[in-house]
Amino acid sequence: MDCQIKTLLVGIDAGCRSVLDPLFEDGALPHLRSIFAEGSSGPLESQIPPWTPSAWPSMYTGTNPGKHGVFGFLDFDGYDWDVVNATRVREHTLWELLDRHGHSSVVVNAPVTHPPRAFDGAILPGYTAPENPTCYPEGLLEEVRNEIGDYRVYPPRNLPLDESVEWYRRLVTMRGEAFRYLADRFDPDFGFVQFQSTDTVFHEHPGEDGVARAVYEAVDEQVGEILDACDPDTVVVASDHGIGEYAGYEFRVNDFLREEGYVETVRGGEGMPSWSTIASNQLQRGKESSPRERGWAERGLATAARVGITSQRIGAVLERAGLDEFVVKHVPEDFIRAATEQVDFSNSVAYMRDRIECGVRINLEGREPDGVVPPERYEEVRAELVEKLGSVRTPDGRPVFETVAPREAFFDGPYSENAVDVVCVPAEFDQFLSAQLRGRRFGPPREPWNHKLNGIFAVAGAEIDSDATCAGAHLFDVAPTILATFDVPASDRMDGRVLPVVEPAGEQSYPAYDAGETVETDDERVEARLADLGYLE
Incomplete structure (x- = not known):
């Protein structure tokens, strides 16, 4: 050579x-x-x-x-x-x-x-x-x-x-x-x-x-x-x-935002999915369902979701019973998605759309297809989010975030508007952020590393x-x-x-x-x- x-x-x-x-x-x-x-x-x-x-x-x-x-x-x-x-x-x-x-x-x-x-x-x-x-x-x-x-x-x-x-x-x-x-x-x-x-x-x-x-x-x-x-x-x-x-907690940002009145949710497969762990696992296996199966099963699960029987709740029960892995292997992903409670992005004021982004996006009029926040209220809403997220504490009293700040503190350039509006930096990167809806703000980290x-x-x-x-x-x-x-x-x-x-x-x-x-x-x-x-x- x-x-x-x-x-x-x-x-x-x-x-x-x-x-x-x-x-x-x-x-x-x-x-x-x-x-x-x-x-x-x-x-x-x-x-x-x-x-x-x-x-x-x-x-x-x-x-x-x-x-x-x-x-x-x-x-x-x-x-x-x-x-x-x-x-x-x-x-x-x-x-x-x-x-x-x-x-x-x-x-x-x-x-x-x-x-x-x-x-x-x-x-x-x-x-x-x-x-x-x-x-x-x-x-x-x-x-x-x-x-x-x-x-x-x-x-x-x-x-x-x-x-x-x-x-x-x-x-x-x-x-x-x-x-x-x-x-x-x-x-x-x-x-x-x-x-x-x-x-x-x-x-x-x-x-x-x-x-x-x-x-x-x-x-x-x-x-x-x-x-x-x-x-x-x-x-x-x-x-x-x-x-x-x-060594910290999983902080479910959209659950917090829902409690604070910023996130609206929808059931029955009509919103953008905030996937439960059971749905994520099913996606990984890539199992598909037939058109006939999707017809009756999705309708039934979607109906159940609308009255509060969501896949998140089902998943929690199955996990306690030790049956979650069995269901994941045998239930097609479309079924679970139909029963999942989801973040209704187009009707929410602000939401975490992807945990990897480390922050929250505002549903701004004129920028998002169905924005609900008028431009004149943008800074007001963003300041509220910075204050509320910055004050969140873990169950043992520690700050969840080291820094909560407007995106301008971290990004500049022609594509900055594609970023989240509020950047949330986990304290020592020891708190695991999640965009999932699980019904509670905190839980154990889904990934220990x-x-x-x-x-x-x-x-x-x-x-x-x-x-x-x-x-x-x-x-x-x-x-x-x-x-x-x-x-x-x-x-x-x-x-x-x-x-x-x-x-x-x-x-x-x-x-x-x-x-x-x-x-x-x-x-x-x-x-x-x-x-x-x-x-x-």
């Missing part, structure tokens, strides 16, 4: 020192540990919201979501939604800026990069892409599969533990093998390989240290082989957020000042810092700074991004995979 990468970015989803340090101490990750030991490193503060589909675009564009346009897994059009894809990322990526300066790139498994845009190099898209994504150049996926064997974006679903661990390792190996093949094939100046399984393992097997260790050992092995094969001048390791145990705000950043190389501090590093700083390793100016639209480990190359005004046509994802398999991990409720 004959390639010489100038700068390599290794993306480790959910990477954080609380996970890495015990593995470093055990000598389990020699290659990653050497990067941290030989270079400069520190915590990397993520953004709000600190979730994969918004945070990775923020990292590789150097801009906040108000500028690049992606705030979560879902993109909303009125009250309807679709899973985000690359056509929603409306700012230049760092590999596109490098292309403008004559540098080529290979990008493997970066989230929200499907369908890819043309540039000098190659890209295999990652998370939110379909299982057989369009790649660049055309035909690249088939070429990679012919060269290395199977290549997948996601593992098979609903696997037993031993097979699940094996698939994590196989996916990690696929990333490394594909990257090395493409690096040899295209001889890029910049390389970016992202590992998603380091996040997935904590959602699917929370607290199982042995499983997480197996995934990280596989990542370290691939990193070592990439370093040997590509001999990069500079290596950057970065994550989009951290991960950790949640989830995202934390601080990730990791490490950089090493001959041209890196390893004595310089990375203190205060932010997610937005990664792109301008990588550009500086090429002596390429950062975009004057970037929100980050060049970290002092490398000399800045100044700023430049790049052409405005041409958004082009938006393409729908409309892929139930992608949606089901996101539901598996708890991202879609």
